Amino acid sequence: MSNGGQLQLVIVTPETTLVDEPVESLRFPLYDGQIGVFPGRAPLVGRLGYGELKATGSSGTISYFVDGGFVQVKGSVVSILTGRSVPTDQIDAGQAEEQLAEASSRVPTIEADFDAKSRDQERARRLLALARKPR
Amino acid sequence: MAKARAIVKRLKAVKNIRKITRTMELIATARFKKAMDRATEAAAYTRKISEIVADLSQANLSIKHPLLQQHDSQESSCLLVLTSNRGLCGGYNSGVLRHAMARIAEARQADEKLSLEVSGKRGLAFLKFQGESVDQQYTHFEEKPTFEEVEELADRYITDYCANRLDRLEVAYTKFESSSRQTAVRETLLPIGELTSDDQSDASGESAPERQVDYEFLPSAEAILEEIVPAAFKARLFKCFLDAAVSEQIARMVAMKGATENADEMIRTLSRQYNRARQTQITSELSEIIGGVAALE
Numbered sequence: 001m002s003n004g005g006q007l008q009l010v011i012v013t014p015e016t017t018l019v020d021e022p023v024e025s026l027r028f029p030l031y032d033g034q035i036g037v038f039p040g041r042a043p044l045v046g047r048l049g050y051g052e053l054k055a056t057g058s059s060g061t062i063s064y065f066v067d068g069g070f071v072q073v074k075g076s077v078v079s080i081l082t083g084r085s086v087p088t089d090q091i092d093a094g095q096a097e098e099q100l101a102e103a104s105s106r107v108p109t110i111e112a113d114f115d116a117k118s119r120d121q122e123r124a125r126r127l128l129a130l131a132r133k134p135r
Numbered sequence: 136m137a138k139a140r141a142i143v144k145r146l147k148a149v150k151n152i153r154k155i156t157r158t159m160e161l162i163a164t165a166r167f168k169k170a171m172d173r174a175t176e177a178a179a180y181t182r183k184i185s186e187i188v189a190d191l192s193q194a195n196l197s198i199k200h201p202l203l204q205q206h207d208s209q210e211s212s213c214l215l216v217l218t219s220n221r222g223l224c225g226g227y228n229s230g231v232l233r234h235a236m237a238r239i240a241e242a243r244q245a246d247e248k249l250s251l252e253v254s255g256k257r258g259l260a261f262l263k264f265q266g267e268s269v270d271q272q273y274t275h276f277e278e279k280p281t282f283e284e285v286e287e288l289a290d291r292y293i294t295d296y297c298a299n300r301l302d303r304l305e306v307a308y309t310k311f312e313s314s315s316r317q318t319a320v321r322e323t324l325l326p327i328g329e330l331t332s333d334d335q336s337d338a339s340g341e342s343a344p345e346r347q348v349d350y351e352f353l354p355s356a357e358a359i360l361e362e363i364v365p366a367a368f369k370a371r372l373f374k375c376f377l378d379a380a381v382s383e384q385i386a387r388m389v390a391m392k393g394a395t396e397n398a399d400e401m402i403r404t405l406s407r408q409y410n411r412a413r414q415t416q417i418t419s420e421l422s423e424i425i426g427g428v429a430a431l432e
């Protein structure tokens with residue numbers, strides 16, 4: 001199934017195709033934790049979480065923040081469908097902090113609001129952690 | 136002399152207008168190319184989503200999602216009308232607004248509560264003139280609608296629909312079929328009828344010869360489906376906005392091309408008229424002189 005130990009990483013957002021290049025391995029967050037993908041992985045459809053996507057290729061490492069969505073592994077093609085995605089070095093820490101503060105200050109009253117609050121908090125924390133990570 | 140002068144004045148005005156329409160045509164062409172690029176890039180996402188949906192349907196599960204279910208009552212509907220902020224684009228706005236007015240009349244006859252949401256100054260002005268009350272208005276969608284802005288709307292529709300505050304969402308916009316064909320349409324976006332409608336024919340055409348792939352679903356096919364339905368809806372709504380933006384530029388391009396051609400024709404007739412007037416004037420001046428000389432002899 002795999003073509004000579006290479007994976008094709010495709011990151012698609014509703015606006016554009018961000019990345020479309022061959023990589024050797026990658027790792028990204030699923031809804032409940034990290035997953036690593038190497039060439040020859042069995043087909044997979046999964047829900048993404050929030051966090052860093054890291055891929056190692058011939059041209060070095062690529063690092064992106066992914067904001068939920070889906071992943072499809074089919075043959076040697078890994079498609080990441082996400083609402084928003086930014087290269088890690090372009091994350092705005094200040095904005096992430098603001099988002100976290102905003103989410104934390106919410107006072108939820110119904111179940112759905114509680115879920116939304118914890119989800120937004122989680123997302124902002126991951127974003128912030130990634131922005132502050134020393135490189 | 137007076138006639139020739141007047142024609143020169145008109146000729147100058149027409150030449151100026153031609154310059155303007157020609158420039159607008161060029162600008163619209165450039166914008167159309169950009170908008171078109173965005174639309175083609177965005178198509179990848181929709182294609183992938185329907186691919187995953189097709190994969191999910193292999194898992195033999197009954198598709199149940201609040202967004203797919205039709206509500207029993209059809210009391211509160213919403214009509215989103217996508218028009219342009221600027222004019223001079225031919226029949227672009229009137230086509231969409233004709234659909235909108237038909238729907239409004241329909242709702243009035245059936246005594247149905249229809250909330251009207253309009254994007255674009257042109258549509259707003261028209262509906263204000265018609266005396267229709269607009270519930271929500273947006274003027275910030277220009278030729279480059281971003282997903283973030285559209286998502287905001289989509290999220291509101293999703294919550295309203297799930298909370299039974301909204302029974303039906305329709306969008307009146309100009310659908311982009313090809314670069315030479317765009318039609319104003321009214322589409323029902325909620326409830327979602329078919330999850331894999333438009334691109335299904337292409338997708339199945341491509342994937343038919345492939346053998347079926349056994350996927351591992353994480354966490355489960357149901358959970359993914361639950362997430363993918365809103366994503367598909369958002370992508371679809373975003374596509375409406377992109378289509379509208381592309382169609383607007385095409386409409387303007389075509390309209391301005393027509394205007395430039397008309398101006399060219401007018402310039403031709405006017406310069407012919409001017410030449411004739413000038414010649415008449417010269418002839419009459421000459422005959423006056425000759426007449427004067429003859430009188431002196």
